[in-house]
Amino acid sequence: MDNLLTDLRQxxxxxxxxxxxxxxxxxxxxxxxxxxxQPRAIIVPRTSDEVVQAxxxxxxxxxxxxxxxxxxSLSGGSLPHAEGIVIALNRLNRILSVDxxxxxxxxxxxxxxxxxxxxxxxxxxxxxxxxxxQHVCTIGGNVAFNSGGAHCLKYGMTSNHVMAMKMVLGDxxxxxxxxxxxxxxxxxxxxxMVGSEGLLGIALEITVKLMPKPESFHTVLAGYRSLQDAGAxxxxxxxxxxxxxxxxxMDHLSMQxxxxxxxxxxxxxxxxxxxVELDGSQEAVAEERILLDRLLAETGATEVIVAANxxxxxxxxxxxKSVFSAVGRLTPDFIVQxxxxxxxxxxxxxxxxEELSQAAGIPVANVFHAGxxxxxxxxxxxxxxxxxxxxxxELAAQIVQLCIDLxxxxxxxxxxxxxxxxxxxxxxxxxxxxxxxRVRLACDPLEISNRGKxxxxxxxxxxxxxxxxxxxxxxxxxxx
Amino acid sequence: MDNLLTDLRQxxxxxxxxxxxxxxxxxxxxxxxxxxxQPRAIIVPRTSDEVVQAxxxxxxxxxxxxxxxxxxSLSGGSLPHAEGIVIALNRLNRILSVDxxxxxxxxxxxxxxxxxxxxxxxxxxxxxxxxxxQHVCTIGGNVAFNSGGAHCLKYGMTSNHVMAMKMVLGDxxxxxxxxxxxxxxxxxxxxxMVGSEGLLGIALEITVKLMPKPESFHTVLAGYRSLQDAGAxxxxxxxxxxxxxxxxxMDHLSMQxxxxxxxxxxxxxxxxxxxVELDGSQEAVAEERILLDRLLAETGATEVIVAANxxxxxxxxxxxKSVFSAVGRLTPDFIVQxxxxxxxxxxxxxxxxEELSQAAGIPVANVFHAGxxxxxxxxxxxxxxxxxxxxxxELAAQIVQLCIDLxxxxxxxxxxxxxxxxxxxxxxxxxxxxxxxRVRLACDPLEISNRGKxxxxxxxxxxxxxxxxxxxxxxxxxxx
Numbered sequence: 001m002d003n004l005l006t007d008l009r010q011x012x013x014x015x016x017x018x019x020x021x022x023x024x025x026x027x028x029x030x031x032x033x034x035x036x037x038q039p040r041a042i043i044v045p046r047t048s049d050e051v052v053q054a055x056x057x058x059x060x061x062x063x064x065x066x067x068x069x070x071x072x073s074l075s076g077g078s079l080p081h082a083e084g085i086v087i088a089l090n091r092l093n094r095i096l097s098v099d100x101x102x103x104x105x106x107x108x109x110x111x112x113x114x115x116x117x118x119x120x121x122x123x124x125x126x127x128x129x130x131x132x133x134q135h136v137c138t139i140g141g142n143v144a145f146n147s148g149g150a151h152c153l154k155y156g157m158t159s160n161h162v163m164a165m166k167m168v169l170g171d172x173x174x175x176x177x178x179x180x181x182x183x184x185x186x187x188x189x190x191x192x193m194v195g196s197e198g199l200l201g202i203a204l205e206i207t208v209k210l211m212p213k214p215e216s217f218h219t220v221l222a223g224y225r226s227l228q229d230a231g232a233x234x235x236x237x238x239x240x241x242x243x244x245x246x247x248x249x250m251d252h253l254s255m256q257x258x259x260x261x262x263x264x265x266x267x268x269x270x271x272x273x274x275x276v277e278l279d280g281s282q283e284a285v286a287e288e289r290i291l292l293d294r295l296l297a298e299t300g301a302t303e304v305i306v307a308a309n310x311x312x313x314x315x316x317x318x319x320x321k322s323v324f325s326a327v328g329r330l331t332p333d334f335i336v337q338x339x340x341x342x343x344x345x346x347x348x349x350x351x352x353x354e355e356l357s358q359a360a361g362i363p364v365a366n367v368f369h370a371g372x373x374x375x376x377x378x379x380x381x382x383x384x385x386x387x388x389x390x391x392x393x394e395l396a397a398q399i400v401q402l403c404i405d406l407x408x409x410x411x412x413x414x415x416x417x418x419x420x421x422x423x424x425x426x427x428x429x430x431x432x433x434x435x436x437x438r439v440r441l442a443c444d445p446l447e448i449s450n451r452g453k454x455x456x457x458x459x460x461x462x463x464x465x466x467x468x469x470x471x472x473x474x475x476x477x478x479x480x
Numbered sequence: 481m482d483n484l485l486t487d488l489r490q491x492x493x494x495x496x497x498x499x500x501x502x503x504x505x506x507x508x509x510x511x512x513x514x515x516x517x518q519p520r521a522i523i524v525p526r527t528s529d530e531v532v533q534a535x536x537x538x539x540x541x542x543x544x545x546x547x548x549x550x551x552x553s554l555s556g557g558s559l560p561h562a563e564g565i566v567i568a569l570n571r572l573n574r575i576l577s578v579d580x581x582x583x584x585x586x587x588x589x590x591x592x593x594x595x596x597x598x599x600x601x602x603x604x605x606x607x608x609x610x611x612x613x614q615h616v617c618t619i620g621g622n623v624a625f626n627s628g629g630a631h632c633l634k635y636g637m638t639s640n641h642v643m644a645m646k647m648v649l650g651d652x653x654x655x656x657x658x659x660x661x662x663x664x665x666x667x668x669x670x671x672x673m674v675g676s677e678g679l680l681g682i683a684l685e686i687t688v689k690l691m692p693k694p695e696s697f698h699t700v701l702a703g704y705r706s707l708q709d710a711g712a713x714x715x716x717x718x719x720x721x722x723x724x725x726x727x728x729x730m731d732h733l734s735m736q737x738x739x740x741x742x743x744x745x746x747x748x749x750x751x752x753x754x755x756v757e758l759d760g761s762q763e764a765v766a767e768e769r770i771l772l773d774r775l776l777a778e779t780g781a782t783e784v785i786v787a788a789n790x791x792x793x794x795x796x797x798x799x800x801k802s803v804f805s806a807v808g809r810l811t812p813d814f815i816v817q818x819x820x821x822x823x824x825x826x827x828x829x830x831x832x833x834e835e836l837s838q839a840a841g842i843p844v845a846n847v848f849h850a851g852x853x854x855x856x857x858x859x860x861x862x863x864x865x866x867x868x869x870x871x872x873x874e875l876a877a878q879i880v881q882l883c884i885d886l887x888x889x890x891x892x893x894x895x896x897x898x899x900x901x902x903x904x905x906x907x908x909x910x911x912x913x914x915x916x917x918r919v920r921l922a923c924d925p926l927e928i929s930n931r932g933k934x935x936x937x938x939x940x941x942x943x944x945x946x947x948x949x950x951x952x953x954x955x956x957x958x959x960x
Contacts, residue, residue, distance in 0.1 A: 101824065159668070175911035185891055185907060186934060187680065187916050188639070191671035200667065212721060241692060287763050344581065411665055427665060431655035436667050438922035443915065454666060 004061055005041060008085075011057055016050065018042040027086050030071040030078045035418055039066075039080035044088045048108070048166070048204035054087050055202065055449075056172035064451040067202040069110055069138030072131075074336050075417030077145060077197055081451050087202065089140055095119050096205060103210040104163065109140025109203045116208070125210040128155040131413070132321040143203050146195030148413035150246040150320065153371035154279075155211070157413070159194040166205040167193060170444020178207070192439070197415050198450035200443040214245070214279035218289050219313045222301035223270030227251050227354070227366060230272040231346035233299035234370040237276070238343055242291055244371065248275040253330065253365030253380070254323045261326020264319030267303040274301070274370065275320055277313075323367040323378070330365075331380035333389070335396050338414035339403035343373045352402055353377055360395040362388065374412030375403070401426075416454045424456050484541055485521060488565075491537055496530065498522040507566050510551040510558040515898055519546075519560035524568045528588070528646070528684040534567050535682065535929075536652035544931040547682040549590055549618030554816050555897030557625060557677055561931050567682065569620055575599050576685060583690040584643060589620025589683045596688070605690040608635040611893070612801040620683050626675030628893035630726040630800065631757075633851035635691070637893070639674040646685040647673060650924020658687070672919065677895050678930035680923040694725070694759035698769050699793045702781035703750030707731050707834070707846060710752040711826035713779035714850040717756070718823055722771055725759040727851030733810065733860070734803045734847035741806020744799030747783040754781070754850065755800055757793075803847045803858070811843075811860035813869070815876050818894035819883035823853045832882055833857055840875040842868065854892030855883070881906075896934045904936050 009017055018024075024038040040063075045051045051067075058065045064084030071078050080086050092108035095116065099105070100123050107116060113134040116127040130149035131137055141147070142158045143165070155161075164178030178190035193200055224230040230249050237247065250258070251272045258264040266273055276296075278288045296304055307313040327334055341349040350366065353375075357364040365378040377399055381392040400410050400423055410416070410423040424433060437455060440447065489497055498504075504518040520543075525531045531547075538545045544564030551558050560566050572588035575596065579585070580603050587596060593614040596607040610629035611617055621627070622638045623645070635641075644658030658670035673680055704710040710729050717727065730738070731752045738744040746753055756776075758768045776784055787793040807814055821829040830846065833855075837844040845858040857879055861872040880890050880903055890896070890903040904913060917935060920927065 102822070169911075169915065173911045173915070175915055176909050177912060177915075179889055179907060185675070185889060186896060186904070187676040187919055188668075188671045188674070189912060189915060189919070191668045192919070194668070195665070196667040281767075283767050284764060287761075342582070409659055409665060416666060424666070427659060429656050431649075431653045432657060432669060435649065435653070435655055435657075435669060435923065439667055439669070439672070439919055442918035442922045 004063065007061070008041065008043075008057065011053065012043065012050065016044055016046070018044065027068065027071070027080055027088070030068070030073040030076065035076040035079045037080050037082050039082075039084055039086045042086040042088055044091055046091050048092065051087060051089070051092070051202055051204060052168045052172065052174055054085075055168050055170070058085065058448055059172045059446060062446055062448065064448045066450045067109070067140065067144070067198055069141040070112070070133075070136050072133045072137040072141065073145065073417055074338065074414040075411070075419040077415050077417030077450075077453060078141070079418050079453075084448070084451065089138065089202075092140075092204075093138075098210075100125070103212075104207055105210055106205055106207050107139055109138060109143070109206060111139050113137050113139055113142060120210055121213065124213050126213050127161070127208060128211050129158045129161055132324060139206055139208070140203050143194050143206060144196070144198045145413065145415040148369065148372070148374070150248055150317070150369060151277075152413075153247055153369065154243055154245040159191060161209045162190065162194050162206060163209055164207040165190060165193060165203050167201050167203045169201040170199070170440075170446070170449030174204070195415075197417060197454050199440050199454055201449055216280065216282040216285045217307075217313055218278040218285050218292075219307040219316055220276050220292070220296070221266070221305040221316055222274045222276065222296045223267040223303040224272045224274060224301060225270065227272040227350045228347040229300050230274045231350045231370065233274055233296070233301070234346055235343045236299050237292070237295050238371065240291065240295055242288060242295070244276050244292070245279040246275065246277040247369075247371030248320055249273070249366065249368055249370040250275070250320060250323065251366040253363060254327070254367035254378070257323050257326040257330050257365065258319040260329040262318055262322045264315065264322070267305065270302060275316060320367070323365070327365060327378050327380065331363075331382065333381050333383040333392075335379040335381075335392055336414075337375070337377040337379065337396050337399050338411050339375050339377075339400055340409035340412040341373050341375065341403055341406045342408060343371075345406045345408075346370065346373055349375065349402060349406060353399055356395055356398050356402070360391045362392050362395050364395070369412065372412060373408065375399075418453055421454060421456045424454065484543065487541070488521065488523075488537065491533065492523065492530065496524055496526070498524065507548065507551070507560055507568070510548070510553040510556065515556040515559045517560050517562050519562070519564055519566045522566040522568055524571055526571050528572065531567060531569070531572070531682055531684060532648045532652065532654055534565075535648050535650070538565065538928055539652045539926060542926055542928065544928045546930045547589070547620065547624070547678055549621040550592070550613075550616050552613045552617040552621065553625065553897055554818065554894040555625075555891070555899040557895050557897030557930075557933060558621070559898050559933075564928070564931065569618065569682075572620075572684075573618075578690075580605070583692075584687055585690055586685055586687050587619055589618060589623070589686060591619050593617050593619055593622060600690055601693065604693050606693050607641070607688060608691050609638045609641055612804060619686055619688070623674050623683050623686060624676070624678045625893065625895040628849065628852070628854070630728055630797070630849060632893075633727055633849065634723055634725040634759075639671060641689045642670065642674050642686060643689055644687040645670060645673060645683050647681050647683045649681040650679070650920075650926070650929030654684070677897060677934050679920050679934055681929055696760065696762040696765045697787075697793055698758040698765045698772075699787040699796055700756050700772070700776070701746070701785040701796055702754045702756065702776050703747040703783040704752045704754060704781060705750065707752040707830045708827040709780050710754045711830045711850065713754055713776070713781070714826055715823045716779050717772070717775050718851065720771065720775055722768060722775070724756050724772075724851065726755065726757040727849075728755040728800055729753070729846065729848055729850040730755070730800060730803065731846040733843060733845035734807070734858070737803050737806040737810050737845065738799040740809040742798055742802045744795065744802070747785065750782060755796060800847070803845070807845060807858050807860065810845075811862070813861050813863040813872075815859040815861075815872055816894075817855070817857040817859065817876050817879050818891050819855050819857075819880055820889035820892040821853050821855065821883055821886045822888060823851075825886045825888075826850065826853055829855065829882060829886060833879055836875055836878050836882070840871045842872050842875050844875070849892065852892060853888065855879075898933055901934060901936045904934065
C-alpha cells in the first residue's frame, strides 16, 4: 500500500490528497447511520479532469473508490471501502451555466441542492427536488440516490429533473449521457445512471431542469386524533383526484422533536398532524382549497391551521424538515428507516408499526412523505442499555419486512447502500439482480466503483444491518 | 438452414411456425418505410413461455430474431433479419388483469393500444399514450420505441406509463423489471428497457398506469396565415405557462390530405391550423380557456373553431390522426420523417424546411406534435419519375441534419431502427454509443435480439437510408 500511495502522491498536487488520521476519521461515516470504515486516502479533486484521472488511477491499480459529496447518505451509501479511496467532490461546487429561457442549469456534482435555487430565484425559478437535507446535501449525491423530498409527490424525484450528464464510468471512460432536449432515444443510459448509487460511475456535470416558482401556495397543518386517521386521510385525499404539492405526516414524537429542536408549535391534544400544501395559480389554488377543506373535515381533522403568509409557511416546513436532526434531543440513539407501502395500506402499516414498537419496548417516531406512502420511522433507543440496540435492529428489520409484505418497497429515497443489501432479494428476482450486476460490469468491469454496496453478496466489510455491532464494540453507537 | 428449420419444427406445434413465401412476404416490411427483408421463418407463440422457448432456441443456434407486433414501425424497427426469424406477438393479446383501485393494468405485448382504453373506460379510466396508429399498433411495440402521441405533451411518453415488466432478455433469461409500486430503487432496468428498440429483449407482461379520464375538454382549431406564425404561436403559448394536453400543427398539404382521406373540413384561406386541447376539471379548463383565447388572438390566429361537443372533438382528432395514411391520396410515394427541434426554433425550422423543399423541387407536408417541437415532415414524391426518389432521400437527410444542427434530435418517437443508424453518432459521443453497446452485450451477448438496428456499424443488410434503392429496383417503391 505504501507504494501505491506513493504513486498516488506523484499523480496529484499535494493539496489534493489527504491521508491524516483525522481526515480518515472525518470520512469514515455518513449521514445518520453508524457504519464506520476508514479509507486508505481521500482525493479532493478541483476539476472534473482530476476526477477522471483519479478513477483511471484506481482502474490501473484495482483500487476501489467511492465518490462523496456532503456524506448525508442515510443508508451508508457513501461509506468508504477499507481497501479504497474516497473521491471527495466538495470542490466541484460550481454552477457552470444557467439558461433562463430554456430553464436549464448545468452544475458540478458538489453543488449544494438549495444553492441552485438561491442562484436562480431572482428569475422566478427554482430547483424542485427538496430532500430535507437540501441545505447540506449535494446534487451529485441526489443523482446517485435519486433523492426525493416533500414536494416530490407532485413534482417527481431527482430523475424527473435531470436532463443530461457528463460522467465518468467506473472504468474511466468519459461520456455524455442523456439525449439533447430530453427527447428519449435508444437505451436510456441517463435513467440508468440516476439512482444507481455510485456503482456505475461518477457524475461530472449535471444538466437539470429549473421550474417556475408557483404563483401561490396554500399550506395547512391539520390535527388528527390518531396517526391512523391521518394516514387514512391521505388515501382519501389522493383518491379524490386532488394532487397536492406535498402531503406530510408527523406523529406526536416527531412534533416533540421539532418543538425541542426549532421551537415549532402544534395544536394541543392531537396525536398527529397532516401537512398539506397546494400550489399553482391563485385561481387553481383557491379552487382546490375548497375541496381540501371539505376532505379534511370529512376525514376527521380536529383543527386546521392555515399558513397566513410566507413566514408561517416557512415555519411549518422548518419544523417538518428539522425532525431528523432534532430527534437527537429526545433520545441518545436512533435509526432512521425508509420504506414504502401502498397508500391504501398506510393506516394499517402505521398501526402494525405501533404494535411492533410496543412489543419491542422501543418507541418509534413517525414523520414521512405520506402522499407517496413513504414511511420514515425513527427508532429511538439508548445504546448504553443492554439489549436495546439489538432489539432496535430487529424492529427496524421487521418494519422493512412489513413494507415488503404489504407490496411496498424497502426504500423510498434513501437507497439500498450498505444498510439494506440483504433485502434486495425481497424486491427483485435473481435474474433481475444478475442483470443489474451485468450492467454494472459493462460500466465497471473491476467492480471498483462504490464496491460492496447494494448487491447482497458482494465482497464488502462485514457489518450488521446498521453496522452497529462493530461500532457498539468500539463505543461509537451513541454518536448516531 | 434446412436442418435448423427442421429442428425448429420439432420444438413447436405446427401452427406456431410459418414458412410459406406469402407469410415471409407479409412480414418483410413494416409501417410506411420501404425496407423489405424476408425472414427465414415466423414463429407465432401463443404463450409467453413459448416466446421464451423461441428466444432460447435462437440462442442455442445463434439465430437473430426480431419481435413484432402490428409492424407499424416508422423507422424499419421491426424489419426482419435475412438470417433470422420473426417472433410475431399478435396472439399474446390478452389483458391479463385490471386493478381499478390502484389504476393499473397488466397486458401482454400484443394488445392493441386503444383496446386497453376500451376495456377500462366503463370505470372512467383510460391509457394515456396515444400514437396516431393507436387503433392498430401494439403496446409491446410502443414499449420498444417509447412511443408518443398527441397528448404526450402533457402526459408523457410510454416510459411515463409503464410501471413494471416481465421480460425475456436477448440471452433467454426471464426477469421482472421495475420495482414494485413504481418506487425507484437501484439501476433503473425498467427505464433502460423501455425505448431500447428490441435490442435488449422482449416484453412478456407489461404493467401500465391507467389514468382518470379528464372531466372536461376544450378543443380548438386555430387558423394562421403562415406555418411559421403557427409555429411561433406554440412557443408563445408554452412560454405563458399554459400546458395544454395537446398542441398539433397541420399545414395546407396535411389539411388537403385529411380532407381527401376522411372528409375533414378546415377554415378557408389559412396556411396552417394549430389544434390546441385543454383538459382537466371544468373550472380549470374554463380558467385556462380565457388565457388561451387571449394568446391565440395575440399570436395572430385568423379564425378559431371550438369543438362544441364530443363528436366535433372526435372529428378534429380524426382529421389530424388520418394524415399519415391519407397523404397517399395526394402523392404516389412519400417518406415520413421524425425529428425534433427546440420549440423556440420551430418557426425557423419550418421556414428552412420550406426552403429545402423548394430547392429540391419536392413538396413537404408538415403535420406534427408542435408542443414538443416534434416535426413530422411528409416528403411527397413520385418514385416513377427519374431522380425524384434520390432527391427525396437527400431532402430527408438534410431535414434530419437540420434538427441536429438546431440542437434537436434525430427522432422524437419513431426511433432509430434501420432508418437512422448513420445519424446516431450525430446525437451521442463515441463513448456513449460504446456504453450502449456494452449494456446490450450484458443482456444479449450474441447480439441476436433485433440485430442490425440502431447501431451504425452493426452487421446488417446494406440498405439505403430509406431502403428505397433495392425496392425501387424491385418495383416496390410505390407501395410506400
